[in-house]
Amino acid sequence: MVTIDLDTKVKFLHGLSHKTRNQILECIKDREKTVSEIVTDMKASQSNISQHLSCLKDCGLIVGRQEGKYIYYSLRNQQVRDLLSMIDIVLADVQNDIASCKNFVQGGDC
C-alpha cells in the first residue's frame, strides 16, 4: 500500500487528460525529441506545444535536457512509460463502454 499526496496525484493525472498532451507523450515515447521535432510531428503551433510541454514537465511526466540550442524532451523514466502502456491495456478492456457515453462533450459538469 502506497501513500501519495492527493494534490500531487491529481496534478500528475491532469497532465494525461488532454488530447494534445497525450499525443506529445506518444510522440516522445520511444525516443527523446526536440521541441521543433515535436511541433513538426504534431499539428499545432510552437507556442501551444511549448505550453503543453511546460505543463507535462510540471506534472512530472517528462523531463527536458538542453543540448546546444536544442532542448530534448523525453518521458521522465521507465515507470512512466510502463504506466502509459498499462493505461492502454486497461482501456482496451473498457473501451466499448466508454465509447457509448454521451455526456462528456456537451455536459458541462464532467
Added chain:
Amino acid sequence: MVTIDLDTKVKFLHGLSHKTRNQILECIKDREKTVSEIVTDMKASQSNISQHLSCLKDCGLIVGRQEGKYIYYSLRNQQVRDLLSMIDIVLADVQNDIASCKNFVQGGDC
C-alpha cells in the same frame, strides 16, 4: 502493443484528473457504496457528488447497480482497481519532482 482511440483514452483519464473524483474512487475502492454513503464520507453536496459520479460513470471508471431505492456504485472491474494501484506506485516514485512544481496552480495554460 494495444491500439486505443485517443478520445476515449483522454475521456477516461479526465475522470481521474479531479480531486473529488479521486476521493470518490478511493472511497469505493474496497466495496460498493450508495450515493448517500459516499456523500456522507466525502465533504460535498449531494448534487456535486452526483455530478461527479455521473462523470466517472461516463468515463468508464465506475458502474452503478440499482437495488431497491438505492444505487450502489463500485469500480468497474479489477483492472481499474489495478490501474489505480499502479498509478499510486509510479507516483510515489516521481512525487518529489512534481511537488516542487509551481506553474500548475496559477498558470492558466496547464
Added chain:
DNA sequence: CACACATATTCGTTTTTGCTAATATGATAG
C-alpha cells in the same frame, strides 16, 4: 556584438469545467 534560430512567456479572448441552489425523477411504504 549583431544576427539567426530554438524555445519560452505573456496577454487577451473563448471555451470548458465546477459549484451551488433549486427542481425534477424515480422508487418504496403506508
Added chain:
DNA sequence: CTATCATATTAGCAAAAACGAATATGTGTG
C-alpha cells in the same frame, strides 16, 4: 395515490483551462 426518501438534472454563475498572436529569452555563429 400520495408522502417520503434517494438520486439525478438543470440553470446560472465563477473559476480555470486552452488557444493564437505577439513578444521575450537564450544559445550559437559569423
